[in-house]
Amino acid sequence: MRIPFIKMHGLGNDFVVLDARADALPEMTRAKAKALADRNTGIGCDQLILLQPATDGSLADFRMRIFNHDGGEVEACGNASRAVALLHGTSARVETASGTISLTPSEGGASVDMGAPRFDWDAIPLDQPLDTMHMPVGWEALEAPDAVNVGNPHVVFFVDDEHTVELDRLGPLIEHDPLFPDRVNVNVASVSSGAISLRVWERGAGLTRACGTGACATAVAAIRRKLVTSPVAVHLPGGTLTIDWHPGGTITMSGPAQESFRGSFEWDDFG
The missing domain is CATH 3.10.310.10 (Diaminopimelate Epimerase; Chain A, domain 1)
Incomplete structure (x- = not known):
């Protein structure tokens, strides 16, 4: 199966973006994410970003999943959020593992409402x-x-x-x-x-x-x-x-x- 990808970066923090919002992909595994992120034998990136349909379309426009270089899935990535905003092209509500965030693309970048910090x-x-x-x-x-x-x-x-x-x-x-x-x-x-x-x-x-x-x-x-x-x-x-x-x-x-x-x-x- 031939899979398209988009390589993006925010201030040099780089990502491989897989857009599966319209066409579903097989399940992403830790091993596959790590292999794709490898800079010697894969495409190479700090994080792999997987875009999918939202779990609930009334709450978000689409879902963003984030896999670190070691293949582990994490909750949030601010630089990737700006890259995804640029790719999407219009304001959007995006489901992440840490909650829904709001993206607004701008000239050459984006603003992202990252939600409220927690201190407890x-x-x-x-x-x-x-x-x-x-x-x-x-x-x-x-x-x-x-x-x-x-x-x-x-x-x-x-x-x-x-x-x-x-x-x-x-x-x-x-x-x-x-x-x-x-x-x-x-x-x-x-x-x-x-x-x-x-x-x-x-x-x-x-x-x-x-x-x-x-x-x-x-x-x-x-x-x-x-x-x-x-x-x-x-x-x-x-x-x-x-x-x-x-x-x-x-x-x-x-x-x-x-x-x-x-x-x-x-x-x-x-x-």
């Missing part, structure tokens, strides 16, 4: 009750982080210089710490002149050039700590996102997305 320890989730604004935990020099769930779990460390952190070494240690039963995305950020500079270790994907949900979680944490005001620019290695959030409201993320190329593959060649 059991909504992150953590394995024990802790203050999620200044968690009394640390890993070497990384201490007292915030924990925020923005559709997927994040821990945010504010440091003087995010470039000095050995995130490729500490990221997987924190991601797999027993404190986080669903694992966690790891953000290290510095604040200067009212803007945020950010690096992210993504759960199941590793270091990426950009992470939309990481930018949302970090902006929310910085606003809660009164380090910045909304809207705030979040600078990532791949480029800049604008995050708008006020306590009690939902998060709006705005930024670019781009289609790279299209192709096709044989379904049975992978996984």
